[in-house]
Structures are given as structure tokens and as C-alpha cells.
Amino acid sequence: MTDERYSISQVSRCFGVPISTLRYYDELGLLPSAGRKGNVRLYGPAELRRLALIQRLHHRGLVSLADTAALICEAPADDRPTGRDVLGASIETIKGRIEDLRAAQHLLEHMLTCPRADPVRDCTELRVELDQAVEDGLGALDV
Amino acid sequence: MTDERYSISQVSRCFGVPISTLRYYDELGLLPSAGRKGNVRLYGPAELRRLALIQRLHHRGLVSLADTAALICEAPADDRPTGRDVLGASIETIKGRIEDLRAAQHLLEHMLTCPRADPVRDCTELRVELDQAVEDGLGALDV
DNA sequence: TCTTGCACTCAAGTGGACTTGAGCGTGCAG
DNA sequence: CTGCACGCTCAAGTCCACTTGAGTGCAAGA
Incomplete structure (x- = not known):
């Protein structure tokens, strides 16, 4: 609340997601950090919401990471049908x-x-x- | 019906399970064949039922293969509680x-x-x- | 007899989702 | 100024559930 920017270890603790996993999601482009200070990842509210969404969908293999990505990454507009398809499927x-x-x-x-x-x-x-x-x-x- | 003994490819076709998977299950001891003619696996009704059970439990990662094995392999009597535990869990x-x-x-x-x-x-x-x-x-x- | 088809073994490879390890940088408390 | 916590990268390793490939055998039909 006070801060608005969170370190990777803080995010890890709040959400119970290992740091390695957060870095992995960043690498995939599924959950990029909000920015970096030096080369240290910082996360903001939008990223936390996104992570909450990812968890709800992906938790225990509910939806594959690839599909999760397809579902929540804003499609490039012309790709929108694809998003809908994945959604329905x-x-x-x-x-x-x-x-x-x-x-x-x-x-x-x-x-x-x-x-x-x-x-x-x-x-x-x-x-x-x-x-x-x-x-x-x-x-x-x-x- | 006529036969009572089925080849691996017949079982594969009936159940939609790849031959390689059946051999793999055999190797694991999860679904041993009823016996062999030469060294060709033959399956009987009991094995088919067992496979049906495996499918119901394991299908699409519902239950891991290890747990499936724990659930359906008759425990050595003294191990029975273990089976119950896995069941409840x-x-x-x-x-x-x-x-x-x-x-x-x-x-x-x-x-x-x-x-x-x-x-x-x-x-x-x-x-x-x-x-x-x-x-x-x-x-x-x-x- | 030769080929075709089905079956076998054993070792290695695959894909998804991470995890681990080595080696390095950075900031601040003592 | 030194040490420690924390962070970073990149490559490699792990686990599960199979799949693939190489090499072999057997049995029946043309």
C-alpha cells in the first residue's frame, strides 16, 4: 500500500510463487516486470493483478501456460478472434x-x-x- | 466376446491408448499383460477392466500415474492403510x-x-x- | 522363399514447467 | 572497507508421462 513498487522477493512471498518462477514468467513475456531499477525487477499493481489472474487460470495445470498467455496477453487487435477461440475452447x-x-x-x-x-x-x-x-x-x- | 484374449494392438484400438503407452504401463507394473504367447503380450477381460479404471482415474492428469498405481494395485494387506490414505487424499x-x-x-x-x-x-x-x-x-x- | 505385418527390447529423446548452480554485481550496516 | 543479503544472467538439470528409433524375431500369405 505504502509503496506501489515491489521487489521480486516481496511478490514471491505475497503470492507464494517461487522467485525462479517469476523470472521464468518474465522470460516468457507472460509477466514482464513493470520496469527495472538498475537491472533489478520491480513490480507494480498491474503486474500483481496479472499474476493473480495467471494463478487463477494456471493453478495446478488448469490451463497450460501457453493458453494462459493467449488468454491474457492483449492480442494485437487483428488477433482478437484467436483470443476468443482460445477462450471458448x-x-x-x-x-x-x-x-x-x-x-x-x-x-x-x-x-x-x-x-x-x-x-x-x-x-x-x-x-x-x-x-x-x-x-x-x-x-x-x-x- | 468370441475370443477372451486380445493383442496389444486390439487393446490399443478399443481404448484409444497408444501401444507405446500400454507397453509403458506394463513396464511400470501398472497394467501387466495377462500372459504371453511366445513373448507377445496378451490381455484378458481383467486387464481390460483394469485399463478402464486407469483411464477413469488418470485421464488428462486427474490423478498421477503413481497415485493411480497406489489406488488400484492391491496393497499387500498390511499396506492397506496406505491405500486408504491415498484414496482420501x-x-x-x-x-x-x-x-x-x-x-x-x-x-x-x-x-x-x-x-x-x-x-x-x-x-x-x-x-x-x-x-x-x-x-x-x-x-x-x-x- | 520372400516379403509384409505385427510384435518385441532397450536406450535415448521430447515437451512442459520449472529448478538449480555457477559466477557476478550492488548497496548498506557494522 | 568488508561482508552479507539480495538480485542478476545463462546454461544445464529435473520430473513426469510418454514417444521414437534402431535392431530383431516370428508367422502367414503370394
Whole structure:
């Protein structure tokens, strides 16, 4: 608040992002520093907001760094459609992943609560579901 | 259906998994073949089910291969708690990721529908949210 | 018999996202 | 003025999940 300009180590501490990562993002052009004093990077509010955005999108592999870059780097106007495309595609990808995760969650919860000692071998319910998947797959062989 | 034993290329085709990946999983012990004829891998129904399970868990990085292995390889009985732990932890991880994904999805949807030419720079709503995150982070500096 | 196709092994390479290390500069407290 | 914290660059290394390539074997069909 007092300052307006932050050193790389301050940014690192606030956001829990390693210094090496910040330098790496700078190198990529994903998060350039606001400027330099000597050759020391300084970050301002705009950079902090940008980093917050990057984190929200990229955190734990939600969106690849390349896509994140495509999404948040102001496109050169004529490139705008590209940005929109990535945007739409990313949303679809994310929706798909949420579905996948939900399925995996159900599966794991079943494994956790299943009274069978080894659900993978013994649980009928699980087996039925997996067999269905196998059937679906095998269908492809008869073509 | 007719057969009960499948070649690596058949399995590859049914499940859309590259042959190299199947060999890799075999090498890891994650998905051993049912046996070999000569030194050619053969897969049976149990292996297909196992592969279906692996896919559900591992698909697009949902769960790491190591964790997938921990989850589905029958633990040596005394190791059972370990399996349970991984199970619980995985479920929590997955829940967290679903939340993160939802947040990212909202953010992207806002960016898509926002009338501003460049939401990242111009959208007040977005800025407010990001500023909040920045404030939260900066709080850590005053300690 | 010869070729074609599928399978195998083992070692090395790939890509994404960083991390680590060596070697160097700079500013300020003691 | 010396030492330490902090910062810098550039090259190389790491981890994961595979993929690719070189070299080989076997079995069936023309």
C-alpha cells in the first residue's frame, strides 16, 4: 500500500510463487516486470493483478501456460478472434475436466465406502461399470 | 466376446491408448499383460477392466500415474492403510481441483461475455476481484 | 522363399514447467 | 572497507508421462 513498487522477493512471498518462477514468467513475456531499477525487477499493481489472474487460470495445470498467455496477453487487435477461440475452447476443456473429475470422485468415494476388502477385485457394482466401458471399447473391434 | 484374449494392438484400438503407452504401463507394473504367447503380450477381460479404471482415474492428469498405481494395485494387506490414505487424499485433491476449475470457468465465461474490448484491462468487475486477491496477498507482507 | 505385418527390447529423446548452480554485481550496516 | 543479503544472467538439470528409433524375431500369405 505504502509503496506501489515491489521487489521480486516481496511478490514471491505475497503470492507464494517461487522467485525462479517469476523470472521464468518474465522470460516468457507472460509477466514482464513493470520496469527495472538498475537491472533489478520491480513490480507494480498491474503486474500483481496479472499474476493473480495467471494463478487463477494456471493453478495446478488448469490451463497450460501457453493458453494462459493467449488468454491474457492483449492480442494485437487483428488477433482478437484467436483470443476468443482460445477462450471458448478453454471453457469447453474445463467443463469436460470437471465432468471427468466428478466421475473420478464418485469412483474413489465408492472405493472408500465399499465394504469389500478390495473393491477393485470384489465389488460387483464397480465391475459392472467397468465392464460396460470394456464392452463399449470392444465394440470398436467389430468394425 | 468370441475370443477372451486380445493383442496389444486390439487393446490399443478399443481404448484409444497408444501401444507405446500400454507397453509403458506394463513396464511400470501398472497394467501387466495377462500372459504371453511366445513373448507377445496378451490381455484378458481383467486387464481390460483394469485399463478402464486407469483411464477413469488418470485421464488428462486427474490423478498421477503413481497415485493411480497406489489406488488400484492391491496393497499387500498390511499396506492397506496406505491405500486408504491415498484414496482420501485423492478425493480431497479432486474436490479442490473441481473448485479451482469452477472459478476458472466463471472467470473465462465472464471474459467471453464481457462487452469490454479487453476485459483484462478494462473490466471493472474483474479488476475488483483481482484487486481483492492482491490485497490478500499484500497482507502477508506486513507481518 | 520372400516379403509384409505385427510384435518385441532397450536406450535415448521430447515437451512442459520449472529448478538449480555457477559466477557476478550492488548497496548498506557494522 | 568488508561482508552479507539480495538480485542478476545463462546454461544445464529435473520430473513426469510418454514417444521414437534402431535392431530383431516370428508367422502367414503370394
